[in-house]
Amino acid sequence: MEAFLVSTGVVALGEMGDKTQLLAMLLAVKFRKPVPIILGILVATLLNHATAGLVGxxxxxxxxxxxxRWVIGVSFIAMAGWMLIPDKIDDDESTALRFGVFGTTLIAFFLAEMGDKTQIATVALAARYQDLVAxxxxxxxxxxxxxxxAVFVGDRLAKKVPMKLVHGIAAAIFLVLGVATLLNVGHLF
Incomplete structure (x- = not known):
């Protein structure tokens, strides 16, 4: 249960203001069809994070x-620093015309997650907890x-949530996980 809860919390916070959240907002504004966008996000995330978990x-x-222990500890500390760097999004509309809303979302999210903070976090979390499913x-x-x-609210969400605070909290969580791992402290969460 710890692996599931920590993974959920870290990624939910880490995703705030991330390029894939911005991508969700852009797709929602462009297509105005939330269900295929949400399903595309879900399938792309499952595929991407399952692969990352297997690597972990x-x-x-x-x-x-x-x-x-050292690799994971240093990775978590590096993630803490990376969380403080804001993401920007590259808008590529070439796939939108060929694959429809679901396909465009699936492809865009899968590719956007490659090497992203949440994918790297998934590798590190899977290595730490050794519980792929959780x-x-x-x-x-x-x-x-x-x-x-983000799909439902669009850019209103970005204007109301202080992203620096959210990223700071996520960075602090990664830092605590990294230091705890390096010090070989038992389960903190």
């Missing part, structure tokens, strides 16, 4: 426990918690 599990098995379910739920309201 492989890393956990390939490295010894001492090396793994981590992928949690990170996917976290994405949906952040992105579904």
């Amino acid at each position: 599990g492989w890393i956990a098995q390939a490295l010894g426990p001492q090396i793994l 981590v992928v379910a949690g990170t996917t739920l976290g994405m949906m918690i952040a992105d579904v309201p």
Whole structure:
């Protein structure tokens, strides 16, 4: 349960103001069809985070426990710093005409998540907890918690939520996880 809850919370906070949340807002404004957009986000996130979780599990098995602890700890601390860097989005409309709302959303979200903070977080969380299902379910739920309201509310959400505060909280969580991992402290959450 810890892996699921931490994964959900970290990704939900980390996704606030992220480029994929901005992408959800842009798609909602452009297409005005929330259901296929939400389904596209869900499928893309499940595919992307399941792959990331498998990589995290492989890393956990390939490295010894001492090396793994340092790699994960440093990764979490690096994520804390990365959370403080705002995201920008590249708008590519070439796929919209060919694949419809669902397909465009699926492709755009899958590609936008490649190497993104939440994908890297999923790798690190899967390596730390070694529970693929709980981590992928949690990170996917976290994405949906952040992105579904963005679809419905659009850019009103971005104007009302202080993104610096949200990113600061997410950075603090990653920092605490990183330091706890490096110090080999048991489960904090």
